[in-house]
Amino acid sequence: MSRIDLSGLRxxxxxxxxxxxxxxFSLTSPYFLTARNITNIITQNxxxxxxxxxxxxxxxxxxxxxxxxxxxxxxxxxxxxxxxVYHWPVWLAVASGLVLGTLLGTINGLIxxxxxxxxxxxxxxxxxxxxxxxxxxxxxxxxRNYPDxxxxxxxxxxxxxxxxxxxxLVIIIVASFVYYQTxxxxxxxxxxxxxxxxxxxxxxxxxxxxxxxALCAFVVAIGTMIMISKANTTHSSFGPGTEFIALTAAIVGxxxxxxxxxxxxxxxxGVFVLAVLGNGMQLAGWGTYPxxxxxxxxxxxxxxxxxxxxxxxxxxxxxx
Amino acid sequence: MSMxxxxxxxxxxxxxxxxxxxxxxxxxxxxxxxxxxxxGDNGAGKSxxxxxxxxxxxxxEGEIYVDGKRAQIQNPQDAFNLGIGMIYQDLALFNNxxxxxxxxxxxxxxRGPFGLLVDKKSMYRQTEDLIRELRVDIKSPRFNxxxxxxxxxxxVACARAIAFESKxxxxxxxxxxxxxxxxxxxxxxxxxxxxxxxxxxxxxxxxPDILAIADRVFVLKGGQRxxxxxxxxxxxxxxxxxxxxxxxxxxxxxxxVEYQSFG
Numbered sequence: 001m002s003r004i005d006l007s008g009l010r011x012x013x014x015x016x017x018x019x020x021x022x023x024x025f026s027l028t029s030p031y032f033l034t035a036r037n038i039t040n041i042i043t044q045n046x047x048x049x050x051x052x053x054x055x056x057x058x059x060x061x062x063x064x065x066x067x068x069x070x071x072x073x074x075x076x077x078x079x080x081x082x083x084x085v086y087h088w089p090v091w092l093a094v095a096s097g098l099v100l101g102t103l104l105g106t107i108n109g110l111i112x113x114x115x116x117x118x119x120x121x122x123x124x125x126x127x128x129x130x131x132x133x134x135x136x137x138x139x140x141x142x143x144r145n146y147p148d149x150x151x152x153x154x155x156x157x158x159x160x161x162x163x164x165x166x167x168x169l170v171i172i173i174v175a176s177f178v179y180y181q182t183x184x185x186x187x188x189x190x191x192x193x194x195x196x197x198x199x200x201x202x203x204x205x206x207x208x209x210x211x212x213x214a215l216c217a218f219v220v221a222i223g224t225m226i227m228i229s230k231a232n233t234t235h236s237s238f239g240p241g242t243e244f245i246a247l248t249a250a251i252v253g254x255x256x257x258x259x260x261x262x263x264x265x266x267x268x269x270g271v272f273v274l275a276v277l278g279n280g281m282q283l284a285g286w287g288t289y290p291x292x293x294x295x296x297x298x299x300x301x302x303x304x305x306x307x308x309x310x311x312x313x314x315x316x317x318x319x320x
Numbered sequence: 321m322s323m324x325x326x327x328x329x330x331x332x333x334x335x336x337x338x339x340x341x342x343x344x345x346x347x348x349x350x351x352x353x354x355x356x357x358x359x360g361d362n363g364a365g366k367s368x369x370x371x372x373x374x375x376x377x378x379x380x381e382g383e384i385y386v387d388g389k390r391a392q393i394q395n396p397q398d399a400f401n402l403g404i405g406m407i408y409q410d411l412a413l414f415n416n417x418x419x420x421x422x423x424x425x426x427x428x429x430x431r432g433p434f435g436l437l438v439d440k441k442s443m444y445r446q447t448e449d450l451i452r453e454l455r456v457d458i459k460s461p462r463f464n465x466x467x468x469x470x471x472x473x474x475x476v477a478c479a480r481a482i483a484f485e486s487k488x489x490x491x492x493x494x495x496x497x498x499x500x501x502x503x504x505x506x507x508x509x510x511x512x513x514x515x516x517x518x519x520x521x522x523x524x525x526x527x528p529d530i531l532a533i534a535d536r537v538f539v540l541k542g543g544q545r546x547x548x549x550x551x552x553x554x555x556x557x558x559x560x561x562x563x564x565x566x567x568x569x570x571x572x573x574x575x576x577v578e579y580q581s582f583g
Binding site for chain 1: 396400413415421
């Protein structure tokens with residue numbers, strides 16, 4: 001029985017790692033554990049949390065989407081141009097951006113399931129395509145001066161907290177609910193755990209996979225709105241790079257690279273582990289560049305830990 | 321519903337994989353409430369034939385009748401709807417899920433608006449009932465199957481296949497990975513299921529298992545039916561001879577070869 005209890009705790013290891021990091025950096029800098037700094041860390045990372053949650057749908061389902069950062073570039077530019085250049089109403093521009101994002105995800109899903117290209121390669125290819133389209137549309141111009149209604153996304157307050165923090169909390173709650181309570185969530189876990197068994201169970205695995213890419217892209221598009229609103233400007237170079245942070249956070253947060261495993265609280269903790277590391281190292285005066293090294297090491301460590309966790313199970317199968 | 325003698329009839333089934341003609345016009349008739357062993361050498365087409373019945377593969381030619389009615393089995397869901405359950409050789413389990421979820425994935429107990437939510441309570445309760453009914457050695461429906469023994473995993477796959485009032489159960493090499501005790505338990509479970517009215521198709525290399533529990537044995541060789549024998553009327557050597565030599569050109573059985581070691 002102790003084995004099972006341990007595994008229950010293991011699922012949330014990263015939450016404890018986050019707490020340990022917070023304690024550590026509180027000791028290295030007096031400025032770290034201040035209300036202002038913590039608020040900063042949270043508000044600067046809302047869209048990373050949202051993108052990581054979006055990506056988790058694809059990853060837990062056993063896929064990968066390397067194009068999310070480039071989807072953000074394209075969706076961001078199009079939404080900004082609709083508002084700033086074509087003066088569309090904010091709601092319509094945002095709705096169009098969300099529809100565009102969903103469409104990009106659907107395309108990814110169709111390529112992966114219908115043409116049967118390995119997801120890593122398929123989304124690497126579409127990433128480049130999305131970026132090309134983004135630059136062609138934007139002519140590499142910068143778009144700024146959004147309408148006030150759009151800036152409400154990050155400047156507005158709901159229940160005493162910034163609107164984007166509120167929105168992020170809503171997305172965290174909804175995603176957790178989807179994973180733990182719905183038939184859809186159970187089938188995502190099943191698909192990631194064993195695709196062939198899912199098919200033999202009567203699940204339409206192709207349709208499910210396409211819907212996961214579409215859902216991921218929809219959530220990523222929401223994150224894009226927050227990103228460009230926060231920056232109050234947009235350029236085609238905004239977005240790329242986010243996929244690496246989201247991917248690292250997801251893996252650090254216990255989302256298995258081969259699918260079938262992961263939980264939302266750990267995923268969120270994964271994002272904040274990276275954020276706290278960056279912020280803490282900066283406040284401690286260790287500079288920006290070592291952060292990259294630490295981030296890379298953490299990714300390696302997380303994958304190694306994932307492998308280590310699974311290792312003891314294997315001999316048990318054979319013993320039977 | 322017409323009550324023919326046979327619960328399943330497969331007629332003239334052909335299946336090709338590229339240049340390989342895996343099944344060449346196979347006929348199979350399964351009676352109600354019988355256990356039929358499906359035997360043959362490696363590559364004889366046993367699993368392919370059964371996967372066609374379970375909807376995992378599509379036949380290139382041929383017809384399938386269930387309860388005397390022509391059945392269109394295009395996918396596993398169609399087979400499920402006709403009451404056909406299959407336990408695959410690799411068991412097709414989800415190592416990341418617990419027992420109850422393994423049993424119910426794809427056929428979830430639902431609740432809430434539009435049935436969007438999983439009714440976990442009812443899922444766990446039904447799994448507990450099933451475990452008790454089958455008298456299998458699984459302590460809790462909340463156990464993760466990755467941590468279970470081969471025998472327990474086989475039981476979960478079994479429970480999964482019969483949880484939804486299947487009429488026909490197909491098992492692919494169920495005892496292959498099991499120890500003597502666990503295999504014995506499984507065989508008595510299979511008999512128990514037959515006594516409850518299920519018709520069972522049992523693919524195996526262990527001929528003695530078939531002689532112990534099956535009513536009839538169906539022999540395949542090179543993708544062709546060699547014959548169907550009544551278990552009560554044959555010996556181990558008869559079955560092995562048919563597997564190895566097949567029927568001769570006149571449709572007669574070839575002279576017997578000695579049974580050496582199987583399984």
